[in-house]
Structures are given as structure tokens and as C-alpha cells.
Amino acid sequence: MSKSxxxxxxxxxxxxxxxxxxxxxxxxxxxxxxxxxLWVRRPxxxxxxxxxxxxxxxSTVMSRLVSEMRFGHxxxxxxxxxxxxxxxxxxxxxxxxxxxxxxxxxxxxDFSQALLxxxxxxxxxxRYGRQRDSFERPLTIERLGNEPFPGxxxxxxxxxxVGKKVEILAKDAGGIYAVxxxxxxxxxxxxELTDDTRFHELFxxxxxxx
Amino acid sequence: xxEMFPERxxxxxxxxxQIDKDAFERIRGTNRVKRGFARMTKGGVIMDVxxxxxAHIAEDAGAVAVMVLDKLPIDVRRAGGVAxxxxxxxxxxxxxxxxxxxxxxxxxxxxxxxxxxxETGADCIDxxxxxxxxxxxxxxxxxxxxxxxxxGALDLGSxxxxxxxxxxxxxxxxxxxxxxxxxxxxxxRLVNDGIREIKAHYxxxxxxxxxxxxxxxxxxxxxxxxxxxxxxxxxxxxAAGGISxxxxxxEMMLLGCDGIFVGSGIFKSEDPLQRASAIVxxxxxxxxxxxxxxxxxxVNEQKAMLGLTxxxxxxxxxxRGADS
Numbered sequence: 231m232s233k234s235x236x237x238x239x240x241x242x243x244x245x246x247x248x249x250x251x252x253x254x255x256x257x258x259x260x261x262x263x264x265x266x267x268l269w270v271r272r273p274x275x276x277x278x279x280x281x282x283x284x285x286x287x288x289s290t291v292m293s294r295l296v297s298e299m300r301f302g303h304x305x306x307x308x309x310x311x312x313x314x315x316x317x318x319x320x321x322x323x324x325x326x327x328x329x330x331x332x333x334x335x336x337x338x339x340d341f342s343q344a345l346l347x348x349x350x351x352x353x354x355x356x357r358y359g360r361q362r363d364s365f366e367r368p369l370t371i372e373r374l375g376n377e378p379f380p381g382x383x384x385x386x387x388x389x390x391x392v393g394k395k396v397e398i399l400a401k402d403a404g405g406i407y408a409v410x411x412x413x414x415x416x417x418x419x420x421x422e423l424t425d426d427t428r429f430h431e432l433f434x435x436x437x438x439x440x
Numbered sequence: 441x442x443e444m445f446p447e448r449x450x451x452x453x454x455x456x457x458q459i460d461k462d463a464f465e466r467i468r469g470t471n472r473v474k475r476g477f478a479r480m481t482k483g484g485v486i487m488d489v490x491x492x493x494x495a496h497i498a499e500d501a502g503a504v505a506v507m508v509l510d511k512l513p514i515d516v517r518r519a520g521g522v523a524x525x526x527x528x529x530x531x532x533x534x535x536x537x538x539x540x541x542x543x544x545x546x547x548x549x550x551x552x553x554x555x556x557x558x559e560t561g562a563d564c565i566d567x568x569x570x571x572x573x574x575x576x577x578x579x580x581x582x583x584x585x586x587x588x589x590x591x592g593a594l595d596l597g598s599x600x601x602x603x604x605x606x607x608x609x610x611x612x613x614x615x616x617x618x619x620x621x622x623x624x625x626x627x628x629r630l631v632n633d634g635i636r637e638i639k640a641h642y643x644x645x646x647x648x649x650x651x652x653x654x655x656x657x658x659x660x661x662x663x664x665x666x667x668x669x670x671x672x673x674x675x676x677x678x679a680a681g682g683i684s685x686x687x688x689x690x691e692m693m694l695l696g697c698d699g700i701f702v703g704s705g706i707f708k709s710e711d712p713l714q715r716a717s718a719i720v721x722x723x724x725x726x727x728x729x730x731x732x733x734x735x736x737x738x739v740n741e742q743k744a745m746l747g748l749t750x751x752x753x754x755x756x757x758x759x760r761g762a763d764s
Contacts (some may be wrong), residue, residue, distance in 0.1 A: 244482070244726045245480060245482060245483060246476075247483070287481075287483070288480065288504045291540075294502040295720075325482070338539050339538060356539065359526050360535070361587060362558065362561065364477060367465055382472055384480060385477070385541065420476060424472075438534050
């Protein structure tokens with residue numbers, strides 16, 4: 231992949247889009263890449279993308295807006311098509327739920343939602359309970375070096391099982407927090423709410439090492 | 441690194457931390473987690489509901505959260521008397537049946553009511569002028585809570601006062617239950633104009649004038665500088681109070697709001713699911729007039745909430761609360 235033509239977008243229907251934009255732009259600038267992030271709301275915008283970030287937010291809202299006919303704009307099919315053609319995807323929290331193969335809810339057992347089904351992982355939504363149980367904790371992530379990564383978990387899901395092709399980046403007795411499968415990257419926490427750019431750097435690396 | 445993301449610096453200030461003594465060393469109730477929660481609702485619509493049925497409709501329509509209250513604002517006006525929070529069993533039932541965040545309103549200055557709502561597990565507490573204020577002098581000291589708070593504001597000063605009391609999220613007050621978006625527009629314009637003014641002083645390095653503004657607004661010099669440097673409020677800022685149509689929602693987004701609260705507008709209309717979905721669509725696609733047009737096409741003006749004006753309104757909610 232040539233550095234000069236790289237284009238990364240963020241699915242900008244709902245959630246913390248700006249936080250991802252600021253961080254990814256900083257990473258691009260730091261690597262000397264002259265490219266700005268695109269806010270993606272329409273299918274045709276996906277055509278030029280090498281990578282798509284699906285931000286944190288409410289996964290039910292995003293899944294309705296990308297896949298349901300009454301909201302008119304069928305982004306889901308287009309995202310799936312672009313991933314088949316090699317577009318990289320980075321999902322955080324709600325984004326991780328959206329790219330998973332299957333999701334359940336911790337409280338509401340008969341809950342179901344439309345997913346993009348890109349990554350061979352299963353998640354449980356709201357695994358830790360409600361907002362008052364949201365938390366921060368440092369995570370050890372070998373792939374990113376010795377310095378612990380500041381984990382910010384907000385009404386976070388957890389990854390319960392992964393397929394054979396999925397590389398686990400962070401896990402402990404509590405569950406799986408970060409995974410990578412080919413050109414897909416997912417975290418159940420929010421790197422974009424911290425000052426640590428290592429996950430965004432990893433995502434850029436995944437795009438560049440094509 | 442810190443200079444790279446100045447809008448994240450505040451997250452370390454004045455926070456309450458609760459460290460769980462399990463093996464995972466989780467820290468709850470930090471600013472990052474409370475204000476981060478609000479950030480996750482950006483671009484979404486938070487809908488007022490009074491029952492489980494309404495909460496289901498809201499979730500189905502794509503609401504980013506629901507706000508539980510005993511009566512919709514228009515009914516609060518009609519009923520008169522003292523307006524208090526929703527019944528606990530209703531809040532609990534809604535918490536158990538929807539997967540999106542559940543917020544609940546408490547009275548301005550009623551610290552214990554907020555503590556009770558925190559116990560229910562509500563994801564966010566709205567210290568709201570829609571209910572009858574309980575303390576005429578003070579708002580709740582919101583730093584003491586693990587649960588994030590949202591508060592109403594009608595200009596920059598009131599927004600910054602609430603943030604300095606610990607609010608993790610701000611919304612315009614508007615004039616709830618009227619179906620009239622004019623007051624919400626007035627309030628966001630006052631916030632924006634206020635920010636523009638201090639930003640100009642900041643750019644001109646006019647420390648004395650920034651100090652004068654801090655005194656005028658009865659807030660700290662630090663938060664004035666922080667806001668001026670950011671060029672926006674340091675927390676998420678939603679629109680509320682009188683939004684009833686998809687175009688109303690898009691207008692508020694155009695004016696720089698991060699998202700939308702809809703109160704009586706949805707469940708006092710005759711087409712709630714349709715209208716709620718249309719407002720969600722218009723909020724997500726606010727900068728595409730052709731999509732807002734589609735959203736506006738989904739609703740029928742004849743089925744819209746009639747709303748209240750003039751003497752029918754009985755009283756103004758936006759003026760309620762200490763130091764409003």
C-alpha cells in the first residue's frame with residue numbers, strides 16, 4: 231500500500247467519531263502521511279477507503295442505521311463487500327459488537343440485533359452491568375510492548391469465544407478484550423478516550439503492510 | 441502527548457474514584473468514564489418515556505437512550521402541583537427490559553433523590569427543571585456520584601456552573617412541553633455566542649477580560665480558559681426542550697449540538713414510532729438535507745403534538761432552579 235494514497239474513514243452515524251478522528255489524524259501526521267480522515271455516512275464514500283473505523287456508541291442504533299430499510303441507506307452490504315475486497319476495519323466497543331458474528335445481551339435474554347458478521351467472534355453486550363459499573367484498568371498487551379495500555383470500559387461488552395483464525399491480543403481470567411483477525415481489529419474498550427495511540431498505530435500498520 | 445489531545449486533559453480533574461478490591465483493580469466513577477459515557481451518546485436521540493411500552497418503542501425506533509419520568513413535560517404543566525421522579529418499579533422494569541442506557545430525572549438540588557436513583561442502577565441522572573426544584577439555593581454536588589449527571593443550561597454561564605458542580609453532560613433547557621423549538625434555539629445560540637466571545641479574548645491573550653468574564657459568569661478562571669481554548673464546552677452538549685419534528689432535530693445539530701433529547705414531542709404525537717424513527721434518521725444525517733427531507737416526509741404534521749403557548753403554558757420551566 232502506498233503511503234500517499236491511503237484513505238481511512240470513520241462510520242459517522244452515531245458515537246464518539248471526533249475522538250477517533252483526532253487520534254487517527256495525529257497518528258497519520260506523526261508517520262508523515264498527508265491524509266485526512268473521512269466521515270462516512272453514505273455507501274459510495276466507502277469505495278475509496280483502505281480502512282474503516284467503527285466507533286464507540288450504541289450498537290443497536292448503529293446497527294439499525296446501517297442495515298434497516300426504514301432508515302433507507304444500506305451501508306451494511308457495502309461494508310461487507312468492501313471488506314471482502316480487502317478494506318481493513320477497526321471496531322471499538324459498539325464497533326466490536328457490530329463486526330462480530332453473534333451477540334447476546336447480559337440482561338435482556340431474547341435480545342437480537344443485525345450485525346455485520348465480519349469477524350469470527352462472539353460477544354455479550356453490557357457484560358459488566360450498568361454505567362455505574364463502568365471502569366478503567368490497565369491492560370497488559372504483549373503485542374503493544376511492556377507499557378500497560380489504559381483500558382477504558384464503558385458499558386462494555388466482552389468477547390466470549392473466538393474462531394481459529396482470530397489472534398487474541400488481550401485476555402485474562404475475566405475474558406477477552408482485544409482481538410485481531412487478518413485486517414480486522416476489535417477492542418471492547420475505548421483507546422480513543424485515552425492519550426495512548428498504540429492501537430491506532432497498529433491499525434495503520436495493518437493497512438500499510440498489505 | 442497531552443498537547444495532542446487537549447480536550448482530554450479535563451478528565452483528570454475533581455473526580456471521585458472507587459477502586460474495586462478484586463484482582464482486576466477496576467477504578468469506577470472517574471471523569472473519563474462518566475464523561476466518556478456521554479460521549480458515546482453523541483449523534484443520537486434520547487427519548488422521554490413514562491412506561492415500559494414507550495421504552496420499547498423508543499428502543500425499536502433507534503433511541504440512543506431513554507429518559508424515564510413520571511409524566512411527560514406537557515402533562516406536568518397540565519397537572520400542576522409538585523412534579524417528582526418516576527416510581528422506582530417503573531424505572532426498574534425499564535432497566536430490565538431495554539438494552540440501551542436508561543436515564544432518570546430527579547429534582548434540582550435533591551441530593552438524596554439522586555442517591556436513590558443511583559441505587560436503582562440508572563445509567564445517568566438528569567437534574568431537571570421539568571420537575572419541581574427542591575433546593576432554591578443550590579444544585580446537587582455531582583462530583584460525589586459514580587453515576588454521571590446531565591443538567592440543563594440556558595447560556596454559557598449556566599452551562600459552566602453546572603460543569604463545575606460535576607455535570608458530565610449539558611443540554612439546553614429550551615421550554616419543555618411546548619412543542620416550540622424557539623427557546624432551545626435561543627439557548628444554544630447564547631452558549632455559542634458566549635464561547636465565541638471568550639475564544640476571541642483568549643486568541644487576543646486578554647487575560648484581564650477572561651477574568652472579567654469568569655466573574656460575570658460566576659465560574660472559575662480555569663474553566664473559562666479551558667472552554668475558550670477548546671472552542672466548545674468541555675463536555676457533550678445536547679439539545680432539549682421543544683423539539684418535535686425531524687427538521688427541528690437537524691436544526692439543533694446544525695447549530696452545533698452533539699445530540700437530541702425529545703420529550704413530549706414523540707409520545708404526545710399520534711405517530712410515535714414513525715416520528716421517533718424519523719427524528720433518529722434526521723439527527724444522524726443532519727448535514728444531508730435530502731435525508732432530512734425523507735425523514736420529514738415520514739411524519740404527518742396533522743398528527744404532531746399541538747403543544748402549548750402563552751397563558752396555557754402556565755409557567756416557564758427554564759427559569760426554575762437556583763443559579764439557573
